[in-house]
Amino acid sequence: MTNALDKELESVVIRFAGDSGDGMQLTGTQFTNATALHGNDLATFPDFPAEIRAPLGTLAGVSGFQIHFGSTRINTPGDTSDVLVAMNVAALKVNIKNLKKGGVIIINSDGFDAKNLRLANVPEVQNPLHDGSLADYDVKIIDITKITRAALSNSGLGTKEIDRCKNMFVLGLVYWMYHRPIENTLNFIKAKFKKNEAVMNANILVLQTGWNYGETTEMFANRFTVAPAKMESGVYRSIMGNQAAAYGLIAAANKSGLSLFYGTYPITPASDILHELSKYKNFDVKTFQAEDEIAAICSSIGAAFGGALAITGSSGPGIALKGEAIGLATMLELPLVIVNIQRAGPSTGLPTKTEQADLNQAMFGRNGECPLVIVSAQSPADCFYMAFEACRIALEHMIPVFFLSDGYIANGAEPWKYPSSADLPKINVEFKKARLADEEKFMPYQRDEKLSRPWALPGTKGLEHRIGGLEKQNITGNISYDASNHEFMVKLRQEKVDLVANHIPLQTIDNGEEAGELLILGWGGTYGALKTATSLLIDQGYKVSHAHLRYLNPFPKNLGEMLSRFKTVVVPELNNGQLVKIIRDRYFIDAIPYNKIQGMPFMSTEVVDKIKEILA
Amino acid sequence: METATTDKLTAKDFSSDQEVRWCPGCGDYSILKQVQTILPDLGRPREEFVFISGIGCSSRFPYYMDTYGMHSIHGRATAVATGLKATRPDLSVWIVTGDGDSLSIGGNHFIHLLRRNPDVNVLLFNNQIYGLTKGQYSPTSEQGKVTKSTPMGSVDYPFNPIALSLGADATFVARTLDRDPKHQQNVIKKGYYHAGTSLIEIYQNCNVFNDGAFEVYTEKGTKKQNTLMMENGMPLLFGENNELGIKLDGFKPVIANLAETSINDIWVHDETDLVKATILSRFYDDPTVENHFPRPFGVFYVNNNKQTFNDLFNNQIDFAKKTYGAGDLDKLIAGKETWVVN
Numbered sequence: 001m002t003n004a005l006d007k008e009l010e011s012v013v014i015r016f017a018g019d020s021g022d023g024m025q026l027t028g029t030q031f032t033n034a035t036a037l038h039g040n041d042l043a044t045f046p047d048f049p050a051e052i053r054a055p056l057g058t059l060a061g062v063s064g065f066q067i068h069f070g071s072t073r074i075n076t077p078g079d080t081s082d083v084l085v086a087m088n089v090a091a092l093k094v095n096i097k098n099l100k101k102g103g104v105i106i107i108n109s110d111g112f113d114a115k116n117l118r119l120a121n122v123p124e125v126q127n128p129l130h131d132g133s134l135a136d137y138d139v140k141i142i143d144i145t146k147i148t149r150a151a152l153s154n155s156g157l158g159t160k161e162i163d164r165c166k167n168m169f170v171l172g173l174v175y176w177m178y179h180r181p182i183e184n185t186l187n188f189i190k191a192k193f194k195k196n197e198a199v200m201n202a203n204i205l206v207l208q209t210g211w212n213y214g215e216t217t218e219m220f221a222n223r224f225t226v227a228p229a230k231m232e233s234g235v236y237r238s239i240m241g242n243q244a245a246a247y248g249l250i251a252a253a254n255k256s257g258l259s260l261f262y263g264t265y266p267i268t269p270a271s272d273i274l275h276e277l278s279k280y281k282n283f284d285v286k287t288f289q290a291e292d293e294i295a296a297i298c299s300s301i302g303a304a305f306g307g308a309l310a311i312t313g314s315s316g317p318g319i320a321l322k323g324e325a326i327g328l329a330t331m332l333e334l335p336l337v338i339v340n341i342q343r344a345g346p347s348t349g350l351p352t353k354t355e356q357a358d359l360n361q362a363m364f365g366r367n368g369e370c371p372l373v374i375v376s377a378q379s380p381a382d383c384f385y386m387a388f389e390a391c392r393i394a395l396e397h398m399i400p401v402f403f404l405s406d407g408y409i410a411n412g413a414e415p416w417k418y419p420s421s422a423d424l425p426k427i428n429v430e431f432k433k434a435r436l437a438d439e440e441k442f443m444p445y446q447r448d449e450k451l452s453r454p455w456a457l458p459g460t461k462g463l464e465h466r467i468g469g470l471e472k473q474n475i476t477g478n479i480s481y482d483a484s485n486h487e488f489m490v491k492l493r494q495e496k497v498d499l500v501a502n503h504i505p506l507q508t509i510d511n512g513e514e515a516g517e518l519l520i521l522g523w524g525g526t527y528g529a530l531k532t533a534t535s536l537l538i539d540q541g542y543k544v545s546h547a548h549l550r551y552l553n554p555f556p557k558n559l560g561e562m563l564s565r566f567k568t569v570v571v572p573e574l575n576n577g578q579l580v581k582i583i584r585d586r587y588f589i590d591a592i593p594y595n596k597i598q599g600m601p602f603m604s605t606e607v608v609d610k611i612k613e614i615l616a
Numbered sequence: 617m618e619t620a621t622t623d624k625l626t627a628k629d630f631s632s633d634q635e636v637r638w639c640p641g642c643g644d645y646s647i648l649k650q651v652q653t654i655l656p657d658l659g660r661p662r663e664e665f666v667f668i669s670g671i672g673c674s675s676r677f678p679y680y681m682d683t684y685g686m687h688s689i690h691g692r693a694t695a696v697a698t699g700l701k702a703t704r705p706d707l708s709v710w711i712v713t714g715d716g717d718s719l720s721i722g723g724n725h726f727i728h729l730l731r732r733n734p735d736v737n738v739l740l741f742n743n744q745i746y747g748l749t750k751g752q753y754s755p756t757s758e759q760g761k762v763t764k765s766t767p768m769g770s771v772d773y774p775f776n777p778i779a780l781s782l783g784a785d786a787t788f789v790a791r792t793l794d795r796d797p798k799h800q801q802n803v804i805k806k807g808y809y810h811a812g813t814s815l816i817e818i819y820q821n822c823n824v825f826n827d828g829a830f831e832v833y834t835e836k837g838t839k840k841q842n843t844l845m846m847e848n849g850m851p852l853l854f855g856e857n858n859e860l861g862i863k864l865d866g867f868k869p870v871i872a873n874l875a876e877t878s879i880n881d882i883w884v885h886d887e888t889d890l891v892k893a894t895i896l897s898r899f900y901d902d903p904t905v906e907n908h909f910p911r912p913f914g915v916f917y918v919n920n921n922k923q924t925f926n927d928l929f930n931n932q933i934d935f936a937k938k939t940y941g942a943g944d945l946d947k948l949i950a951g952k953e954t955w956v957v958n
Contacts, residue, residue, distance in 0.1 A: 033953065036953075038955075039955055184953070229957075231957045233956075234956070234957060235954050235955070236954060236955050237950060237953060238953070247948060247949055250948065254945045261702070261703050263699055280943055280948065281932055281937070282933075282936040282939070282940040282942060283943030283948070284933065284943075285943075286702060286703060286929070286933060288698075288699065288929075290695065291724055291728040292724060294692060294725075295725050298688065298696045298699065299698050299702070302668070302686075302697060302700035302701075303699040303702065303703040305666075305686060306700045306707070308703045332686070418949050420949075421946050458666045458700075458704065459664055459704070459706060460663055461661065462663070464683050465684065465685075466678050466684070466685035466687065467687070468678070468685075469687060469689055470687065478634070479634075
């Protein structure tokens, strides 16, 4: 039996790293679920290559999954890790720089043979297992491959299938180290392999072998407990960003009483929204995988004309292709939600890496004067609320709305105190049913106080009308080439966007004083890192505040006034300075950009350092 | 088809208050007139018709119809129509497009529309030229065409829209002409009643930039020699007095003179035969070449056995609702694993 002593920790960061075929994403996801059910707060960061099976054993092929969990509020996946699981040399080489000094490294020694050294470009004399380079760490060398093979020698499975169970050993061992229950994963394995009993039993056996390895060997002097977090009371679940976005869209369809149409074309990292939505046909959710990005948005425009809650989803390169059709939707003044799960660009860029560099594209990326509404989510769970908001604004204002998320929050997970459907607002949609008594002819571009026009569906008697991309006369909707009418309509479409400001919440300070030395103004997926950085700075006595924008066009009405209360405004962004230019232009303040363009999220420590530098 | 209309509609009821702005003498006028003429006969209320177009001269069509309509963007009417028909299968959805709109910029959507087979009707106005942009060659212009953009003649080989459609597994493929109102009405009506995508290519004269492109098929002296009017179940005959016919020598079509060949040996048109439709689609000779085959008009092919996209698409929704019941939003949001924090 184990002599390991239990040690209590406030929070832990574990990074699982291996070859892209080693099952590290699955290991991380399982560990996340068990940890969520245990009641810890958490944040995750899956970090994987663009290739499905990148060359085996190489640095390019390393797939990582980082989880930060604790008994306190957790806002980021952690800047550096406490534990690194390295299934091979390449995984160690890529990830060791972010391991804390003294941290634990769990090494699969089989992944450090001559072949793996060569593939990772490490000379044999520099084999980290023998050259002393790991002296500062607590290294646990285990031949996971050998143990897995021995455990499954009677399983009847081939070597290839046996080796694919290695990740379960890791999972079992880490479960033991952190006192996580394994039942949840047992159920998962049973469901996943219900049609292949041999594989099911093999995975279960290796999972238990990993657990028992911790229990029986004396390799580990300590086991760790991380008490459940003191979170607001309520019922929680674990949620990933794209999943939350899909649920938000379905909730909006439910709350507006419309059927949902999602026209899309597969693209990383947005495809999971399609996968998720396609499961819920019984919610009257209609998903359409079109032949290309243009057809995806155009089919959605057709569905919007017919009265559906119409959504199209993609990532930057796909949004570029949709540009002309977004302009059409603007002219048609039909409700349409455009989902952009941003990734690092331009062009194909870094498809699996995160960036927030499509704000300019959303704001300006079309021909002509073509303003539309933009909202963005700040965390995985927030994707639910902002996807819902995008739909609400689109439907209630008859206008296209951009919903911006990014690869980091799309794939990241966090605990979510989810709402009940009764807590969500109703979305008011009224189709025009007939002409009024004094209406001789239907006027498709008649307007209400929000400047939105009536939604008259084909099939409604007496409201036959034509819409299109040519400039039209206000009220009648007839084609108009009149010069002053064009200027009038351009201004009107802008005003229609501006008026949305009357129907969104005012901006609040998330953390810190309402006025002071310095305001950190962020947007999108950087929320967690900026929140943590702000807390650290405040703890160290700095007069710093943090506000995070979720409404980017129009801005909340009080934003300018809020900015004026701070001596300095810093705008950190994962791009080359996009929001900062808009802020400087709009509010005429000397906002300071702080940019990172590495396909990676901010580390809170680097934000802290930058703010100190600015304040110095 | 059962409808709720009381008074029978007339062609005038389908005419909008917008001034028609095609060039005088344009073939588009005839197509507009034929469509407005047949719609009242279809026994469907006016509000159920939706005309969706792309960009080009032909695509102004919806503005002139007093129905629902959308003048969308270049090449994409097919995609807009697919989304509309998927969500609103109750509507009669029509796509109005041209040779540039559907076969050049919209080529991708065109083939995918046909492959999916939603129950919509495509009116493909083919004038073998770009009219709206003032006279560049189109993907159906003959090779060597001298236009503003091809002063030495175009080097591109033209698309054969009928063969392309059959290749994309279209379930209704037909060709008609602007100058033959009765034939046009007849073919468009058949297309309307077909359940699935109906592709109707209409030879349409652009009297400004490509005048006379089809006159060999429309003018008295040449028409009969050069056109093959296909009728289902009837022998394929042509010529001034129907003295010529098409005979199959294995898979090879041959022009036969009835003076030497029995009428019983002449190929009888069967619009459900894909192989024969494919052979007929290849009757695409340059009419100035000697011994050329006549150009076929009428219905090449009909397949009534392919389910429509809108049915397949909505059947899955119905099946899911029946099997799992209407979705429960609270259950969806909560998921399968939750925990309580006190």
